[in-house]
Amino acid sequence: MENIIGDRESSTSQNEPENNWRPYFSFSTDHKVIGVQYMVMSFIFFLVGGLLAMLIRAELITPQSNVVDRPLYNGLFTLHGTIMIFLWIIPFNAGISNYLVPLMIGARDIAFPLLNAISFWMIPPGGILLLSSFLLPNGTAQSGWWSYPPISLQIPPGQPINGELIWIVSLVIIGISSIMGAVNFITTIFWMRAPGMTFFRMPVFVWSVLSAQLLQLVNLPSLTGALILLLFDLNFGTQFFKPLENGDPIIYQHLFWFYSHPAVYIMALPAFGIFAEVLPAFSRNPLFGYRSLAVASLGIAVVSIFVWVHHMFTSATPSWMRILFMVTSMLVAVPTGVKAFGWTATIWKSKLHLETPMLFAMGGAAMFLLGGVTGVMLAAVPFDIHVHNTYFIVGHFHYIVFNTITMAIFAAIYFWFPKITGRMYAEGWGKLHFWLTFISANLTFFPMLPLGLQGMVRRISSYDPRYQGWNVIASLGSFLLGVSILPFIANMLGSWLYGTRAVNNPWHATGLEWTTTSPPPQDNFDEIPVVKRPPYDYGDPKYSVIESPDYHQPEH
């Protein structure tokens, strides 16, 4: 067997990285350009959201309220949550999916390129609108990202243009953009696969995008509808959610969580998909149990539609509802467990390479275990009643949204950076970024778990001094986390401009995206490939995912 060596330093690359930035600022309908637009834009919002988080942690380093006044603090955590969910993770996932899905299934573009461009261009106005509410005389929305009525309806009297209104309008804009995106992704995956690309030859990343986008399509209208009703209550005197005027605020909670719980999986499924791409490539083994991992993506999506009441165990819900949703919530652990076992089995008895993408993927998968296990704990009603609305919840979901999903996002950026830019990133800086992030993320989010068990309530700007110890650790950790992003930015900018040229397939990975040039040509492939082999064909002496259509007819 011929030895395959790493050729990340290849000087033989014929690829011509383009340093023409102009298309990225234009109304392009190329899915690759739109993908990069999504990713870069959402990263800028990530920096804004992170800055807000560091202000929050600065306030919490001491028990007293002494950094920002209370209305501003409430605005900070409201916008931090909103930005991180709706302007960082969800649009970043839309971006990486945009870039990769057509390449991975062997398509020339996405199904509706113009709709795709419109979906993207709705988000910057929505996001800027949201941030502009900082400039209003009475500031941003202050009712948390749940925006539960009636607290969200308490607005400055006589000011129809207020932070809450702007929050609702920008979320509706972003929501409509996501629904249009979902239509596009689902259509593309169903109808634009290359010859021979059957469903069970699709990479797990495509399966997870499909599952996540189906959830967007089914569940997001519920939130959009609830927000429009909330807008009517806010500005037009209706009483849908006003408890003292025949409305019911609990209905809002149902509508909100009917979307916002599946939203967790809309964010997490693509991250799981990224793990399924990166782990096999750097362990040189096929993905263990491909079919079960693929089906588990759909399983997670289906079960997650029926779990939303676990956010409402203390919201005056009847007993039968609590018990029913306790069981369904725990069942999510089954398909999720299948994934975690599959990842671990993939790297077992392998030939591991610990390049930056692999470090982020393994770090993310390991920390996901703590996020997942605390999630199962929270599904148990009696325990949830104790820690509901405490820092235990905050710690749990940051282990998911940061320590799992954002780690996966970094893994994806490093993994596909050569493909997207045609240049290699700097490995040393990448490893520095990983270790800083891994250590500081644990320092920031682990202390929240014991704090919550002890009963520290979330969303408070001053607290009992006995909680200070863990809070100081969390705050210092968050500042280090802020610093950890600097080597990443330096690496990305420097490598994009001056990195060594990348070959088509620097990781010797399988998957159609690696068979084309780096960066891919305008139409992705010179000829549409014909797929003859299952995915993750590692372990064979020589994987050959595609064969030239000259010699093989399509299978059907």
Next chain:
Amino acid sequence: MVRLLDYLLIAGCIAVLLLVSHWIGQLAYSWMPLEATAEAQKVDSLFSFLVSIGTFIILGLVGMMVYSVLFFHAPKNDYSEGHSSRGDIRLEILWTATPTLLVLWIAFQGFNIYQQLNILGLGQIVHLHTPLKSEPAYAVASNDKPKPTSETIEVFVKQWDWSFRYPNNVTSNELHLPVNLRTRLNMHAKDVLHSFYVPVFRLQQYIVPGRNINLVVRPTRTGKYTLKDALFSGTYFALMDANVQVESLEEYNQWLTKTEKEPKTRKNQVLAEYSQSPKTWFKSGWYTVVPDQRAITQSALE
């Protein structure tokens, strides 16, 4: 022979894991606050059980990952292939079936303990007395009679103040509870949603304006604790604490008579903070709801 050794090794690892998980599960009791109700003990034993199982899973899988990193490291630049095994159907069935049984078992344990809380009174939480027409879904079954309670205390909550009215019409900002007796709390919210949360009781319940929500609590340990509003309720949310005093029935009655003679209202921290400019570096001066000056028991009755 080698195969037997392998199995022994695996069995040994699992045994060690089980021991460590059990030990951490026992440690978990110490991560929780004091236990001041019988419910708290149940919740803590459930938590300990969950921590044991969670530790087993986390240590098992992270252990395998760390082992892989240490022992399956490929030589630098050797990108040759690993093995070609794509899966093992028996293993996959095993790791689908086992977690299914495991979570069903956990759910059963959770349900069990939830039922026991029922016996102890937590079940009264769902006693949503909406006397008028609405909400047949929440209607309480006729056999679900409220258990006898010794005292009934009216709990009033508003932005940003708790107050409590006792049977002899005494009103206070402190919640006094007789130890080892069942006390019914009738809870009323004036403006927005609030959540009644006493960490040492392991009890939390949202209070919805316009609905009567009841909670029955039987503290088992005397002492001074804190009641918190756990659901974000606006600008001065962080200050929504009240003292909870659990004491013997005699002391409780003494306190009631004493407070009846010389009513004492705590200085309201929110009003104090509202009346002066904030002592923070950044002052946004954004809008806030004005805290109500009047005692809540009066304003709530309007």
